[in-house]
Amino acid sequence: MLTRRNLIIALVAVLLLWIGGNLALHFGQIRHNRLPLDLTAQFPPDKPTVPGEIFGTTMAAIMDHELNSGFGWRPNDLYLWGPKVMADNNADRQLGIIMAMRETTRVFKDHLTKVSSNQYDQNLVDADTDFRNDAEKWMLPSPEGKYADGVAHLRAYVAGLHTTPPTSRELNLRAVELIRLFQVWTDLLGDAHANLYRTTKDDGSPVHSWDCDHYFYHAQGYAHVMYYSMMALEREYQSTLKDDPILTKLFDDTIDALHKAATMKPLIVLDGAPDGIFANHRRNLDAYVTEARQKMYSIREELQRSPL
Numbered sequence: 001m002l003t004r005r006n007l008i009i010a011l012v013a014v015l016l017l018w019i020g021g022n023l024a025l026h027f028g029q030i031r032h033n034r035l036p037l038d039l040t041a042q043f044p045p046d047k048p049t050v051p052g053e054i055f056g057t058t059m060a061a062i063m064d065h066e067l068n069s070g071f072g073w074r075p076n077d078l079y080l081w082g083p084k085v086m087a088d089n090n091a092d093r094q095l096g097i098i099m100a101m102r103e104t105t106r107v108f109k110d111h112l113t114k115v116s117s118n119q120y121d122q123n124l125v126d127a128d129t130d131f132r133n134d135a136e137k138w139m140l141p142s143p144e145g146k147y148a149d150g151v152a153h154l155r156a157y158v159a160g161l162h163t164t165p166p167t168s169r170e171l172n173l174r175a176v177e178l179i180r181l182f183q184v185w186t187d188l189l190g191d192a193h194a195n196l197y198r199t200t201k202d203d204g205s206p207v208h209s210w211d212c213d214h215y216f217y218h219a220q221g222y223a224h225v226m227y228y229s230m231m232a233l234e235r236e237y238q239s240t241l242k243d244d245p246i247l248t249k250l251f252d253d254t255i256d257a258l259h260k261a262a263t264m265k266p267l268i269v270l271d272g273a274p275d276g277i278f279a280n281h282r283r284n285l286d287a288y289v290t291e292a293r294q295k296m297y298s299i300r301e302e303l304q305r306s307p308l
Contacts, residue, residue, distance in 0.1 A: 032065075032069060032070045032090065033093075033220075033224065033262065033263050033265065034263070035061060035062060035065050035224075035228055036065070037057075037058065037061045037065075037228065039054060039058070039231060039232065039235060042057070043057075043235065045235075049235075050161040050162065050166075050170060051170040051171035051172075051173055051236060052112075052113060052157070052158070052161055052168065052169070052170050052171035052236070053158045053161050053162075054232045054235045054236050055108070055112075055171060055229070055232045055233060055236050056108075056154050056155075056157050056158040056161075057154075057155075057158055057232075058228050058229060058231070058232035059101065059104065059105065059108070059154050059229065059232075060151045060154035060155050060158070061228075062097070062101065062224070062225055062228055062229075063097075063101055063131075063147055063150060063151050063154075064151045066094055066097060066098075066147075067144060067147055067148055067151070070090065071090065072144065073094065073135075073143055073144045073147070074088075074090050074091035074094055075091045075094055075095055075135045075136045075143075076135065076136050076137055076138050076142070076143055076144075077091075088213075088214075089213060089217045090217070092213070092214045092216075092217035092218045092221070093217040093218065093220050093221045093224070094135070094221060095135055095136075095218055095221060096192075096217065096218040096219060096220060096221020096222045096224075096225075097221040097222075097224055097225055098131065098135050098143075098147070098221075099188070099221070099222070100185075100188055100221060100222045100224075100225035100226060101131050101225055102128070102131045102132060103184045103185075103188060104181070104184070104185075104225060104229060105124065105127055105128045105131055105150075105154075106128055106184075107180055107181045107184055108124055108181075109121065109124035109125060109127075109128050110180075111177040111180045111181070112171050112172060112177055112178070112181065113168075113169040113170065113171060113172060114169065114172075115172055115174070115177070118169070121157060121168055121169040123153045123154070123156045123157035123160065123168060124153070124154075124157055124169075126149070126150075126153040127150040127151075127153035127154050127157070128150075130146045130147060130149045130150030130153065131146075131147060131150045133146035133147065156168075171236055173236070173237060173239075173240070175240065175303040175304075176303075178233070178237065178303055179300050179303050179304065181233075182296045182299055182300045182303070183300065185226055185296055186293050186296045186297060186300075188222050188226075189222060189223075189226075189289055189290075189292060189293040189296070190293065191222075192218070192219035192222050192223075192286075192289050193286055193289055193290055193293065195215040195218065195219060196215055196216070196219055196282040196283070196285060196286040196289065197282070197283075197286065198215070209270075209271040212269050212270075212271045212281070212282050213269035215282060216269045216281060216282055216285055217269075219261070219285060219286075219289060220261065220262055220264070220285070222289075223258050223261035223262040223288070223289065223292070224262040226258050226292070227255065227258035227259050227261075227262045230251065230254060230255050230258060231255060233251075234251050234255070244302065246302055247299065247302045247303070250295050250298050250299045250302060251299065253291075253295050254292050254295040254296060254299065257288045257289075257291040257292040257295065258288070258292045260288045261285055261288035261289050261292065264281075264284070264285055264288070266279070266281050269281045269282070
């Protein structure tokens with residue numbers, strides 16, 4: 001017979017298990033948010049690189065990390081362990097990551113490696129197509145399979161830069177083309193800003209406190225991709241940056257803001273009132289998102305004055 005004492009013990013055990021599970025997910029997410037990619041070790045500054053290999057390597061690493069670390073790709077998991085049950089934060093974050101990856105790959109293909117009437121790089125065309133697969137579809141085809149193909153095409157692109165003759169198109173390092181990437185990124189950060197401040201959903205219903213973490217982590221996904229991509233761009237465009245201290249400072253400031261946005265991890269995403277005693281984590285995150293966005297506008301203006 002289940003006694004009162006045994007019932008209390010069972011309830012306490014369930015509560016401790018629930019708390020322990022959430023703490024494990026919390027600290028596991030903190031670890032997962034750090035991409036294990038050391039560009040300085042992999043590409044020593046005193047060693048020559050082919051334009052495009054640092055950026056291509058970084059993009060492949062970002063997506064590979066989401067597929068092959070932690071719980072893998074989350075947005076399409078089955079209901080009992082699906083993106084709306086327990087570990088939904090990483091699912092929301094990954095939806096932001098894949099959206100930023102799609103737009104970044106598109107600009108990589110359309111502008112950063114292509115000028116005027118030159119042909120597209122086929123590996124980048126294939127990677128762009130692969131990343132367009134439905135992120136929440138379970139199979140036929142699965143996003144895991146298509147995104148893994150996209151990673152493989154990015155790595156093939158990097159390998160093609162080193163063949164004789166090269167079979168991949170180098171990053172063209174023109175400021176006018178780089179402007180297009182920052183235009184896309186500021187648009188994405190504008191979307192993040194709007195969601196971090198929204199009070200109603202698309203159907204007109206109010207945004208409740210339990211909805212806020214979805215917008216929070218989706219915005220973080222954008223920042224994650226941009227943070228690591230900008231560190232790669234800083235290396236790729238170092239010859240331009242070293243001659244422009246203003247641009248160098250803007251890059252560093254933007255990277256710093258994106259890093260803080262990408263790694264902020266409250267235990268619970270709170271939606272406190274502006275004059276309340278509790279934090280409003282959406283607004284806190286938006287401070288870094290807006291800072292990065294404004295710095296990117298300044299980068300665009302500075303690039304427009306560049307002779308390249």
